[in-house]
Amino acid sequence: MPAMPAIASPSPSPDVPASLQSFLSFDFGARRTGVAAGNRVLGTATPLRTIVAEAKDDRLAQAEARVREWQPDGLVVGVPFHPDGAPHENTARARKFGRQLAERCRLPIFEVDERYSTTEALAGGARDADAAAACIILEQFLRSLK
Numbered sequence: 001m002p003a004m005p006a007i008a009s010p011s012p013s014p015d016v017p018a019s020l021q022s023f024l025s026f027d028f029g030a031r032r033t034g035v036a037a038g039n040r041v042l043g044t045a046t047p048l049r050t051i052v053a054e055a056k057d058d059r060l061a062q063a064e065a066r067v068r069e070w071q072p073d074g075l076v077v078g079v080p081f082h083p084d085g086a087p088h089e090n091t092a093r094a095r096k097f098g099r100q101l102a103e104r105c106r107l108p109i110f111e112v113d114e115r116y117s118t119t120e121a122l123a124g125g126a127r128d129a130d131a132a133a134a135c136i137i138l139e140q141f142l143r144s145l146k
Helices: 056-070 089-105 117-123 129-144
Strands: 022-027 032-039 045-052 074-079 109-113
Touching: 022 056, 022 089, 022 129, 032 056, 032 129, 045 056, 045 129, 056 089, 074 089, 074 129, 089 109, 109 129, 117 129
Parallel strands: 022 074, 074 109
Antiparallel strands: 022 032, 032 045
16 A cells, blocks of 8 residues: 655745646535646646535545546645644644545645635636635645746
């Protein structure tokens, strides 16, 4: 059995090998999880269909199906915090989702502080705030790689 993928902590400059070029990002939610795809070359993200699932197993299965479909080199998960940076119950839930998805898919996963991503998506007029938030999270991550 291969070793577990490393999980990088949220940081402004994650240590990401240059060999990792394409990524899927997830804006975790208890009912809706936004998804986006992007790559280092363009530095942009494209929204994908939002996962709608309340059951943990269903949400993970749908996320895993997206990974199989898009075959990214790595995964990015938005991790929410209070405005002062303190964690809350959804912080732990998002991290658990990321760990479980990384284990299922055997891909490296990177966490991004996603404070205000949904607010930014809504302010930008997004029709699907969850997918737009996943784009914001991924583009923030991709900018940090330069």
